[in-house]
Amino acid sequence: MSGTFTERIDHLREQVGHGSITAHVVVDQVYAHYQHERMDLHHPRGGSAKYLEKSLMDHFRDYLSGYARQVLSNNGGTRAMEDAAEHLSDQVEVAAPKEWGDLCRSGHPSVTRDGATIYDRPPKVGRLSEQELRVKSRAILRQRLAEGLTVYFMRHGKVVVIPGRNEPHPPRGRL
Numbered sequence: 323m324s325g326t327f328t329e330r331i332d333h334l335r336e337q338v339g340h341g342s343i344t345a346h347v348v349v350d351q352v353y354a355h356y357q358h359e360r361m362d363l364h365h366p367r368g369g370s371a372k373y374l375e376k377s378l379m380d381h382f383r384d385y386l387s388g389y390a391r392q393v394l395s396n397n398g399g400t401r402a403m404e405d406a407a408e409h410l411s412d413q414v415e416v417a418a419p420k421e422w423g424d425l426c427r428s429g430h431p432s433v434t435r436d437g438a439t440i441y442d443r444p445p446k447v448g449r450l451s452e453q454e455l456r457v458k459s460r461a462i463l464r465q466r467l468a469e470g471l472t473v474y475f476m477r478h479g480k481v482v483v484i485p486g487r488n489e490p491h492p493p494r495g496r497l
Contacts, residue, residue, distance in 0.1 A: 377413035407431035
């Protein structure tokens with residue numbers, strides 16, 4: 323490559339582009355944050371809390387090195403950012419709680435450059451409606467009762483507990 327330092331830097335700027343490029347993965351369910359943050363929840367069908375954070379921490383070096391490899395040869399690394407967002411969304415499918423399959427398949431990857439969306443794939447499972455959440459809640463209640471597990475729910479602003487086999491019942495006559 324010939325030319326002055328300034329000419330070479332200008333050429334490099336053209337290759338890389340300017341501004342910021344950001345990959346995003348949103349897990350778009352009403353209860354996603356609750357499931358992500360609660361370390362005390364049990365997930366008998368697989369998955370765990372911190373499903374997005376842990377996946378990002380496990381793979382961020384791969385994402386950065388992929389970007390570094392492609393930034394000069396591929397439109398400022400746009401494709402590497404898309405790949406990183408898709409991979410992280412795939413990791414949500416592996417790591418998120420699996421109980422009903424809607425949370426783990428709700429990863430919504432996108433990429434923005436200077437605030438403008440340049441890549442956006444809708445989630446495989448969209449956000450559940452209030453009606454779908456009610457149906458799911460009833461199904462969970464029935465399932466937990468059938469399995470003999472403790473059930474907690476709200477009625478008239480108070481928490482109601484139906485103890486299951488996994489929790490000792492209070493002695494009769496005392497609460």
